Amino acid sequence: MYAVGIDVGGTQIKGGVVREDGAILRFRSVPTPREGGEAVFEALLDLVRSLLTNGEGVAVVGVGVPGWVDGRTGVVGHAPNLGWRNVPLRDRLARALPLPVAVENDANVALLGELWRGAARGAEWVLFFALGTGVGGAILAEGKLLRGARGFAGEFGHIPVRREGGDLCSCGKRGCLEAEASGRAIARRGHEAAETGRSPYLAEVLAREGRISARHVAEAASRGDAAAREIFGQAAEALAFVVGGLVNALNPERVVVGGGVSRAGEVLFAPLREALPRYALPEFLSPDLLLPGEHPEDAGVLGAAYLAFTEGRGARGL
Structure with a gap:
């Protein structure tokens, strides 16, 4: 089973195809559009689609977003560096892909990445x-x-x-x-x-x-x-x-x-x-x-993938 993990930052949007053992098979990044708003969503969606083209069998997608995110609903309440307010990101991505999507604050998913494969392990x-x-x-x-x-x-x-x-x-x-x-x-x-x-x-x-x-x-x-x-x-x-x-x-x-x-x-x-x-x-x-941190560049990608694996399987309690 594979997941796409996405880390949306104020400067770059990073993404990777991640295996269940934490290996990142492919990694890509694109600049975050400076105009913000819908342009950021389109760049994010294009990056996910580009990572789905090699046929690894990706089953789930996880996304970390900087700002106030309700992980239960996947709604981004406010992401000031992206120009987003009340964006139903999980549902929009799930409809467009279509794949199960988990959305969480970017620092939360980066912590999950360090917990899974980094300095917070154990x-x-x-x-x-x-x-x-x-x-x-x-x-x-x-x-x-x-x-x-x-x-x-x-x-x-x-x-x-x-x-x-x-x-x-x-x-x-x-x-x-x-x-x-x-x-x-x-x-x-x-x-x-x-x-x-x-x-x-x-x-x-x-x-x-x-x-x-x-x-x-x-x-x-x-x-x-x-x-x-x-x-x-x-x-x-x-x-x-x-x-x-x-x-x-x-x-x-x-x-x-x-x-x-x-x-x-x-x-x-x-x-x-x-x-x-x-x-x-x-x-x-x-x-x-x-x-x-042991993964200053890809903790968010790893953590977003980990979130996708667990949320995609219906796991709770993170």
Whole structure:
């Protein structure tokens, strides 16, 4: 039995044909249309159809979406980075394919991917942070996804880290973690450092490529660029503030940080480990509490496939 797992991101839509043992047989990605709305749905549908062409016998489809998703109904209540509101995604895809479809928040499915084949394997209490274009989060409690009353639990990116001021977040509020520690926030601050001349390395990148990404800022920081290191230090401090509060509240076995920004490695994790004891109770900290995700690029694809396998068989209790 095979599944198609889809991870819809603010920058890319990734998909793969996944076997029941977790092997990804084929992987593809397409840019997320900047105009949002219906264009994103069409790009998503085209990607799924392209993955169905080799005749592996795909039986189910799973999709992770950034935003507020009711996994019971498959309705995307609000995905601000995609321009979606009240989109009945599961039913629309199921009619168009036609195959059984499971839909869930993207951070939830990424946590399932790390639980199935990654850094959360074997744990029952996990906090998962997805650092990408935005900041997502998911909670595993007693081995089950904690979804909340309406399915929206785990919106760590919209926990305030500033009482006043702060940059504008995609949710419309200011001072959220997402506005401080997301790939978009890091890239924006990198662009400012390039334009003001605080980072000669990033100024050269901007002149050559016309844009600054979080990856460029990570490269600059790894080369010792002071402005880039400061940018990652600010992001790590904000992240540690939220991680510490949640560790104190939930006492997890592991805190897994995944998503594309986690590929920055020690540029992110060194200041994060340094800052975390300022906010988390020492009794709750352990050497193996904070871990990078093992699948920063494809945890969402793996988790969406896992969700499809279990939901397609009528399994409950995740």
